[in-house]
């Protein structure tokens with residue numbers, strides 16, 4: 159399997175770093191005048207060997223003054239090649255010194271360049287080989303040796319079904335629409351044909367223009383796709399971590415420094431993986447980028463349906479319009495569709511000359527949409543409802559895609575009912591108010607890596623402190639976190655074996671986190687597609703996985719509707735999770751105590767906040783507070799205030815001590831004498847009773863189930879995993895699909 163331990167964003171950063179090194183570029187940071195900071199001008203006399211400088215310093219035209227995102231315009235950046243800038247703090251202030259690389263070195267380098275070309279040319283000159291008998295199942299595709307060796311290195315010994323089906327048409331230059339279950343290798347299904355094309359190109363110079371644009375709905379997914387593709391072109395024989403620079407991959411995602419991303423693009427990339435919002439923002443600013451997009455060779459929409467859901471239609475629409483080369487229209491009415499159709503007809507004859515390819519991949523493209531995609535070339539009007547409007551935003555978008563084939567290759571390998579065969583679904587019925595304790599029960603009973611989906615950010619903010627108080631390793635992931643924090647949390651979740659990621663649906667699509675054991679739907683997902691994608695974070699690449707739906711009585715109707723839309727018979731076909739009620743009761747006490755602590759802590763904080771706010775507001779408005787108001791409540795230092803506050807703090811502290819004590823006590827199954835216990839999941843008491851109901855004294859190994867320090871000793875239960883516990887009750891409810 160692919161080594162995903164090194165996260166995409168780190169790899170990306172390393173790549174960028176390596177790149178700087180190779181180009182011998184140095185960045186000069188200067189202060190912007192507009193902010194009142196002094197610009198750091200470098201006096202000419204500080205530049206030693208002026209002629210060398212004129213010879214070597216090439217201030218790049220486009221690298222003028224630039225702002226760093228999030229820096230309020232204070233920092234500006236210039237790039238200088240072959241010159242190192244050294245800053246020194248002197249008694250006259252900060253000065254900069256240029257250190258020009260030695261002429262001898264330059265000459266040596268020039269010689270090296272002229273004799274051997276640069277690294278890239280050097281790499282291309284070396285004939286790469288791969289013994290395809292090591293990968294017989296991939297042989298039919300004729301992939302480049304570099305790709306074969308990467309597949310072999312990652313132990314991808316055979317193509318997944320979607321790869322097997324989509325590679326032949328994609329490698330022949332056809333447009334492909336691929337629908338296949340989550341975790342089935344769709345990234346390489348579209349990625350390998352692109353890499354193959356790029357590796358086969360004979361490059362006459364280092365200059366490169368964008369060849370492939372991959373648009374993904376979330377930042378994490380975009381970074382992951384880039385990392386996945388990079389892993390297929392890295393050459394392990396060469397310097398470790400170095401990329402084959404015959405293919406350069408850049409990413410453009412929101413929440414990260416714009417300038418850095420722009421620089422990567424300006425230096426030239428072959429593949430750009432981007433989220434639509436940020437990409438459009440840069441296109442608007444950068445003419446060269448929009449020009450490059452107009453002459454793409456490949457356009458990929460990964461999880462297109464999700465991009466539309468998240469309100470990125472306008473940006474995506476604009477980007478897609480740029481790729482429709484023959485047509486520059488801004489309308490979406492009948493006339494524009496007719497125009498599109500006309501252009502397509504014209505284009506059909508030109509396919510050979512203009513081999514632009516479009517790939518659309520998702521785990522959830524509705525059948526209707528697939529049908530529409532297929533027939534739209536012939537009858538675009540069918541894309542419209544009776545009212546004359548496109549039948550959905552996705553329909554509208556795909557109606558604009560510039561497919562070159564008369565019929566794109568449609569590959570639908572989505573499983574019946576939307577469930578991956580290695581996934582075990584389950585459900586638990588409980589009141590909304592009891593969900594916390596049921597969740598805690600599950601997390602404690604079935605240690606592992608669990609991804610808990612909640613429907614709102616507030617839900618995460620409520621659950622997180624509870625988990626912390628209960629000594630569970632939980633991390634949040636939602637759109638209001640800073641991007642750096644999002645990636646950090648994801649990374650921690652990946653690297654901590656018994657941990658919990660509490661996430662909104664920002665984590666539902668595409669994320670390939672190794673070994674997620676459980677997916678928990680704390681609330682019923684809002685659509686069948688979301689259910690499929692959330693579940694898809696586990697049971698990936700043929701591994702087994704487990705999902706649990708927590709369903710309150712008022713959510714039953716929604717669940718039923720959700721399953722019906724997947725052509726499934728009814729909610730009872732999903733087996734119910736067995737629950738040890740005595741254990742649940744024990745856990746209730748802990749959860750309630752944790753909630754009291756949280757509420758009390760919150761109250762203290764809230765009071766303090768309100769006091770401060772009132773005081774500050776009054777001061778800001780220069781008004782006096784009502785004389786009836788007890789001003790001592792505003793005075794942080796008033797003795798009564800301090801007394802109250804310290805009393806409240808003490809109460810919180812006392813509750814914390816109580817909880818700590820409770821957590822340190824092992825949970826023991828009812829009727830078990832501590833001396834004679836085993837461990838794990840199912841109560842062993844019935845098995846220890848003889849036919850007369852007398853407890854048989856057996857010596858059974860004293861094991862414990864561990865999910866976190868102290869809080870997780872469960873004694874008197876057989877060790878088991880969620881799947882095997884469920885099997886015991888599942889027999890009567892085998893999965894059933896509507897005929």
Ligand SMILES: Nc1ncnc2c1ncn2[C@@H]1O[C@H](COP(=O)(O)OP(=O)(O)OP(=O)(O)O)[C@@H](O)[C@H]1O
Nearest residue numbers: 160314316317318340341342343344345668670699
């Ligand atoms: N041929 C292969 N053999 C084994 N593993 C593979 C193969 N191709 C890809 N994988 C691995 O399978 C995992 C899932 O791949 P990928 O992320 O492309 O799935 P996906 O179909 O795009 O999933 P999702 O629909 O959730 O986005 C990855 O870890 C990937 O490295």
